[in-house]
Amino acid sequence: xxxxxxxxxxxxxxxxxxxxxxxxxxxxxxxxxxxxxxxxxxxxxxxxxxxxxxxxxxxxxxxxxxxxxxxxxxxxxxxxxxxxxxxxxxxxxxxxxxxxxxxxxxxxxxxxxxxxxxxxxxxxxxxxxxxxxxxxxxxxxxxxxxxxxxxxxxxxxxxxxxxxxxxxxxxxxxxxxxxxxxxxxxxxxxxxxxxxxxxxxxxxxxxxxxxxxxxxxxxxxxxxxxxxxxxxxxxxxxxxxxxxxxxxxxxx
Amino acid sequence: xxxxxxxxxxxxxxxxxxxxxxxxxxxxxxxxxxxxxxxxxxxxxxxxxxxxxxxxxxxxxxxxxxxxxxxxxxxxxxxxxxxxxxxxxxxxxxxxxxxxxxxxxxxxxxxxxxxxxxxxxxxxxxx
Numbered sequence: 138x139x140x141x142x143x144x145x146x147x148x149x150x151x152x153x154x155x156x157x158x159x160x161x162x163x164x165x166x167x168x169x170x171x172x173x174x175x176x177x178x179x180x181x182x183x184x185x186x187x188x189x190x191x192x193x194x195x196x197x198x199x200x201x202x203x204x205x206x207x208x209x210x211x212x213x214x215x216x217x218x219x220x221x222x223x224x225x226x227x228x229x230x231x232x233x234x235x236x237x238x239x240x241x242x243x244x245x246x247x248x249x250x251x252x253x254x255x256x257x258x259x260x261x262x263x264x265x266x267x268x269x270x271x272x273x274x275x276x277x278x279x280x281x282x283x284x285x286x287x288x289x290x291x292x293x294x295x296x297x298x299x300x301x302x303x304x305x306x307x308x309x310x311x312x313x314x315x316x317x318x319x320x321x322x323x324x325x326x327x328x329x330x331x332x333x334x335x336x337x338x339x340x341x342x343x344x345x346x347x348x349x350x351x352x353x354x355x356x357x358x359x360x361x362x363x364x365x366x367x368x369x370x371x372x373x374x375x376x377x378x379x380x381x382x383x384x385x386x387x388x389x
Numbered sequence: 390x391x392x393x394x395x396x397x398x399x400x401x402x403x404x405x406x407x408x409x410x411x412x413x414x415x416x417x418x419x420x421x422x423x424x425x426x427x428x429x430x431x432x433x434x435x436x437x438x439x440x441x442x443x444x445x446x447x448x449x450x451x452x453x454x455x456x457x458x459x460x461x462x463x464x465x466x467x468x469x470x471x472x473x474x475x476x477x478x479x480x481x482x483x484x485x486x487x488x489x490x491x492x493x494x495x496x497x498x499x500x501x502x503x504x505x506x507x508x509x510x511x512x513x514x515x516x
Contacts, residue, residue, distance in 0.1 A: 171427070173448050173459040180462050280454060 143319040144257070145200045146219060147326060149209070150316075150362055152192030153220035155267075156210055157370070158241060159185030160377050164228055177277070178234070184270040191263045211381035215370045222361040223306035225370045232285060232295035236303050239278035243339055244310045244332075246275045251327030260325055279343050286347025297349055304352040309359045311336070316362075428477055430456040432464055435472035442474050450475075 162182035169175035193206040223241055228234045249271050252264035285292040311333040313321075320326035344351050360366065380387055427449040433442035445464045450456035456475040465473065484492055496502070 171449060173450065173463055176466075177459065177462040180466065277458060280458075284451065284455070 138315060138319065140319060140323060141199060141201075143316045144325060145196055146316050147320050148192050148196035148199060148260075149217075150219040150221075152189045152196055152209070153218050154224055154241070154245070155185040155192065156189035157218070157220045157373060158224035158238075159183070159189060160373055161224065161226075161228060162234070162238075165234070170231055174231075181238070181274055181277070184274070188263070188267045188270070191266070195259055195263065207381070211378045215366050215374055216364045218366065218370060218374070219362055219364060220370075221306070221309050222358055222367055223303065223309065225361070225367060225373060226303060226306060227369055229299070230295060232292070232299040233303065235278055235281040235285065236296065236299040238274065239282050239343065240303060240307045240340070242271065242275040242278045243336055243343075246271050247332045247335055248310075248327065251332070255326065256324035282343050282349070283347045286344070286349040293348065296347065300344075300349055301352050301354075304354060305356055305358045307340075308333075308357040309361060312357065312359050312362075314362065427451045427455075428479070430460075430475045431478050431481060432456075432460040433474040433476075434460075434464055434470035435474075436469060437471055442472065445469075447478060 159182045162178050162185065165175065165178045166182070167175065169178055189210070190206050193209045197204045197206060197209055221241070223237060226233070226237055246268075249264045249268045253261050253268055255261040255264065282296070286296045287293070311329050313329050317326065317329055321328045341351060358367075428451075429447055430450050430453075431447050432445045434445040435442045445460070448456065448459050448463055450459050453475060457473055460473045460475055464470070
């Protein structure tokens with residue numbers, strides 16, 4: 138694998154994480170528990186979709202086959218998506234949405250914090266811009282973790298249930314492969330093994346404050362980064378890509 | 390009219406006047422406490438440094454931190470501000486519209502309170 142091919146895949150991972158989680162969060166639009174959170178969660182969705190546009194545009198340039206952000210977002214099949222399994226998990230209730238968001242935000246923050254110093258200036262620029270948004274996302278989801286975890290008996294139980302259900306997807310980000318290694322060697326991406334202890338340290342702090350028990354089950358699902366997804370991604374794409382599939386090249 | 394009746398009557402009038410001068414809470418405290426919804430907060434936004442905070446609207450939030458974040462998402466999405474204040478609506482005391490006559494009308498005919506009777510020297514600028 139050449140460095141250019143690896144970078145292309147790496148950028149798809151970054152773009153697809155943001156795109157798929159943004160699409161998931163946008164499902165709350167008009168359905169969130171209260172009006173204010175409806176606006177808050179869709180703001181997060183818009184931030185993420187904005188980040189996805191930047192990453193996918195750059196991915197298209199790096200690939201050099203003339204594909205733009207829209208073609209990459211709307212005309213790839215599930216097998217060619219490289220997002221983490223975590224971000225495609227369903228919204229379920231507010232607890233699942235917040236736990237998923239928190240587990241991802243913490244990783245995403247550490248990742249972008251390193252990416253802003255990437256040797257690739259284009260990567261560094263997009264990361265620095267996104268980092269401000271991601272900082273807010275992390276603050277938002279961490280506060281909700283504590284508010285609901287250390288809230289009522291009902292909210293605590295729902296949060297623990299969500300945490301138990303999503304935990305197996307929490308470490309996929311740190312299970313490295315050839316692409317992660319190539320990017321780390323080139324100084325484009327960080328050494329994920331160095332970020333992992335920080336991740337678990339911060340997550341443990343918030344869980345402790347939220348009075349939630351870290352699950353003891355340490356089996357971790359993987360595959361998303363390599364294009365092997367859970368059943369949920371197909372349904373997301375069916376909805377997200379319908380228009381371009383049914384009416385190719387349709388313009389807004 | 391007997392003397393006692395007159396006393397009682399004037400006392401009643403005094404009570405009415407005093408009651409009308411009592412400042413009323415903006416929202417009924419008991420209604421808020423009985424409500425299971427999150428409390429209401431008033432939001433004040435400073436548009437840019439040097440300007441004062443202006444009332445932007447209100448929203449619901451479970452605590453002060455959430456109120457700030459909700460205000461950021463609801464009222465600062467389009468670059469409206471550089472600073473946010475929030476205060477629970479129950480802590481705001483408002484004037485009674487029925488007192489408007491007594492509170493505001495006396496100022497209407499006191500035009501001499503406007504600084505329009507002075508001849509400003511040409512050298513003085515920025516006034």
